Amino acid sequence: MMIGTLISVLPLAPLVAIVGCLLVRQSPFAERVNLLAAIVVFGCALPLPFLIDGHAQTFWSDYVVIDRAGAWVILCTAIVYLLASIYAIGYMRLLEDEPLYRFYALFAGFGLTTLVAPLMNNVGLYWIAIELTTLVSTFLVAFENVAESIEAAWKYIMVVSAGISLALLGTVLFYFAGTPVLGPTYAMTWAILAHAAPQMSGVLVTIAFLLVLVGYGTKVGLAPMHSWLPDAHSESPAPVSAMLSGALLNTAMIGIVRFLQITRAANLGELAALSLVGLGALSLFIGALFIVRQQGVKRLMAYSSIEHMGVIALGFGFGGVLGTTGALYHMLNHSLNKSLMFFGAGNVMRSYGTKEIESIAGVGRRLPVIGALWLAGAIGITGAPPFGLFVGEFTIMRAGMKPSFSWAVYLMAALLVVIFIGFMNHFRAMYYRPEPAEGRENVELSAWCAAPMWLALAPLLVLGLAWPIGIWNYLSATAQSLLGAP
Amino acid sequence: MLIQNLDPLASSLFSLLAIASLLLSFVMLGSRWLKNYLYAFAAESWMIAAISAAIGFYGNYPELYLIAILTVLFRGLLLPYLLWGIIRRLDVDREIHVSVQPSTTLVVGALFVMLALSISFRIASDLHLELTVAALALTVMLSMKLIGFLILAVRHEAISQILGLLVLENGIFLGSQVLVPGMPLLIEVVILFDLLIVVACFGVLVRFLLTRVGTTSSLDLKRLVG
Numbered sequence A: 001m002m003i004g005t006l007i008s009v010l011p012l013a014p015l016v017a018i019v020g021c022l023l024v025r026q027s028p029f030a031e032r033v034n035l036l037a038a039i040v041v042f043g044c045a046l047p048l049p050f051l052i053d054g055h056a057q058t059f060w061s062d063y064v065v066i067d068r069a070g071a072w073v074i075l076c077t078a079i080v081y082l083l084a085s086i087y088a089i090g091y092m093r094l095l096e097d098e099p100l101y102r103f104y105a106l107f108a109g110f111g112l113t114t115l116v117a118p119l120m121n122n123v124g125l126y127w128i129a130i131e132l133t134t135l136v137s138t139f140l141v142a143f144e145n146v147a148e149s150i151e152a153a154w155k156y157i158m159v160v161s162a163g164i165s166l167a168l169l170g171t172v173l174f175y176f177a178g179t180p181v182l183g184p185t186y187a188m189t190w191a192i193l194a195h196a197a198p199q200m201s202g203v204l205v206t207i208a209f210l211l212v213l214v215g216y217g218t219k220v221g222l223a224p225m226h227s228w229l230p231d232a233h234s235e236s237p238a239p240v241s242a243m244l245s246g247a248l249l250n251t252a253m254i255g256i257v258r259f260l261q262i263t264r265a266a267n268l269g270e271l272a273a274l275s276l277v278g279l280g281a282l283s284l285f286i287g288a289l290f291i292v293r294q295q296g297v298k299r300l301m302a303y304s305s306i307e308h309m310g311v312i313a314l315g316f317g318f319g320g321v322l323g324t325t326g327a328l329y330h331m332l333n334h335s336l337n338k339s340l341m342f343f344g345a346g347n348v349m350r351s352y353g354t355k356e357i358e359s360i361a362g363v364g365r366r367l368p369v370i371g372a373l374w375l376a377g378a379i380g381i382t383g384a385p386p387f388g389l390f391v392g393e394f395t396i397m398r399a400g401m402k403p404s405f406s407w408a409v410y411l412m413a414a415l416l417v418v419i420f421i422g423f424m425n426h427f428r429a430m431y432y433r434p435e436p437a438e439g440r441e442n443v444e445l446s447a448w449c450a451a452p453m454w455l456a457l458a459p460l461l462v463l464g465l466a467w468p469i470g471i472w473n474y475l476s477a478t479a480q481s482l483l484g485a486p
Numbered sequence B: 001m002l003i004q005n006l007d008p009l010a011s012s013l014f015s016l017l018a019i020a021s022l023l024l025s026f027v028m029l030g031s032r033w034l035k036n037y038l039y040a041f042a043a044e045s046w047m048i049a050a051i052s053a054a055i056g057f058y059g060n061y062p063e064l065y066l067i068a069i070l071t072v073l074f075r076g077l078l079l080p081y082l083l084w085g086i087i088r089r090l091d092v093d094r095e096i097h098v099s100v101q102p103s104t105t106l107v108v109g110a111l112f113v114m115l116a117l118s119i120s121f122r123i124a125s126d127l128h129l130e131l132t133v134a135a136l137a138l139t140v141m142l143s144m145k146l147i148g149f150l151i152l153a154v155r156h157e158a159i160s161q162i163l164g165l166l167v168l169e170n171g172i173f174l175g176s177q178v179l180v181p182g183m184p185l186l187i188e189v190v191i192l193f194d195l196l197i198v199v200a201c202f203g204v205l206v207r208f209l210l211t212r213v214g215t216t217s218s219l220d221l222k223r224l225v226g
Helices: A001-024 A027-045 A066-093 A100-119 A123-141 A148-181 A192-198 A202-220 A229-236 A239-265 A268-290 A296-316 A321-352 A370-380 A388-400 A405-431 A447-466 A470-483 B010-031 B034-059 B065-088 B104-126 B134-152 B158-181 B184-213
Strands: A057-059 A064-066
Touching: A001 A027, A001 A064, A001 A100, A001 A202, A027 A066, A027 A100, A027 A202, A027 A470, A057 B034, A064 A066, A064 A100, A064 A239, A066 A100, A066 A321, A066 A447, A100 A123, A100 A229, A100 A239, A100 A470, A100 B104, A123 A229, A123 B184, A148 A192, A148 A202, A148 A229, A148 A239, A148 B134, A148 B158, A148 B184, A192 A239, A192 A447, A202 A239, A202 A268, A202 B104, A229 A239, A229 A296, A239 A268, A239 A296, A239 A321, A239 A470, A239 B104, A268 A296, A268 A321, A268 A405, A296 A321, A296 A388, A296 B158, A321 A447, A321 A470, A370 A388, A370 A405, A370 A447, A388 A405, A447 B034, B010 B034, B010 B104, B010 B134, B010 B158, B034 B065, B065 B184, B104 B134, B134 B158
Parallel strands: none
Antiparallel strands: A057 A064
């Protein structure tokens, strides 16, 4: 009952915010109502994992499902939505002459679609929710309305729509595979498909899974379908980048994980795991290549997202309780850490008036507090201790240490070292290169710009120093239910 | 299951309509004029509506009549009308830079159909449906998918790319009508509406492209690299 109320309020809060923004049409009101919606969403999402027991619960005549994995992804999304809403107040005020109520209406809409997608029990409706996230966020990417951001938005909607149409084809083929078992008309929920999977045609499930993997993989940003990601993440306003990276990618990943569960039930787990591991390793490789020679500061963060989605894909691909648990833990830490990085990048961009790494120097002196937080975040995002991502990556590597996948672990370790060196080298340049004396224009960064960085770093440090036993139990139970043990 | 015991007349009717839609996507591949793409797409949508209605009739799925009507309204009339509005706003009426000649594209398209055929036969033989219309429907579905991607790859005008995406969707829609006619009505209706929103979004973006970037050719979109 309690859960039912919470997940009804969850989409309702952003919905009210959208209506409010569009009715009142004033920026100060819009930023407040969006922040309020984000706080309500966070308040609803936080207790969800505590309330859920082992069984998935369905609502609204089976159209809405909430299980452990879904609650976890919603929690990650809610955290990023809250942090980004706080940050947006500081950041968006620095942009001139754009009607901000429109931004907040779209932003709340993006939050709404991202929160709703993991709740969808029907596979077809999940597809539509993911498609809607693309449509809403396209206009957020294009929001600054300059040539670059329009180009990024065009590439984003083009590549992702084409990719996601493959996921629709895969979904239709899954339905087709189910018809001999379940009859011509049935409700295509995750549970029913997984239940019928053992009797489905192996060839059909194989091709359907591969199509779905490539389709939603485009949305997740797995290489080689990642080409939209650096453009969209670098050209959108910083709070939107944080949402795209920290919230949206997880939401699409949960779809792949649920299809993986169905494919495992059809006894085709090995092939599915191998393809996931292959794409994950390739993403890490592409991420490493582009991080080392990167020139744009937000593109650097974008390639780091590709890298981390690769790591998460490796975790789910390695499988086992350890791998899946590690990947889920990695999701939360990545959401926190990548938000921190994009907030820092946005602040530095505003302060220096450029996106080029080359033109940024002496960050530590110009922005002492924000600079220190950003540097700490950079250490975290490259997977170094004592921050949360290190723990997740280490767990995933332990999970991969079996004969079939040890090659991927060695490759991952080598690439992570390359990424660490490449990433930190850019930060060394930005912090320790002498700053040219002339041409300083000071942009006042308000407390709204720094506060969310503190809020992201603190839990990241706690999660890195010790993996709380409660979270471990929760996630390993989630992993067991995803792996099919009843 | 409908496709396993279908009378020969219905079976050949479905085949005829499916192959006609496949041929229409070849028309899109072979032409350079944007208007021709549009007519071919509209005709293809009418074919798909006819397939829906025919399956509704032979398979006793009355809700497919509704789908057929909605398909004609949305895919056959409204979408072409919206796209026509976009074309009118642009000052291009054909592909200007041809990176691959239409004749070559047609040959590649034919090769894709062969690939699709071999995949479909592999799937159909696993389901013991080789000799039914299911194999053909799968072939057409996968070929239209591949042809759609081919259009996306070799055409550069914004409008051709939108139409390429719509061919991808048409392929899925055609296949799903034959293979899974019992798919819940809700999903199909929502997907139709979704398509409408997609095209509306593309319309807005094309206007942005024109005003801010000054081009609608993807060849000129090269500010963001690396």
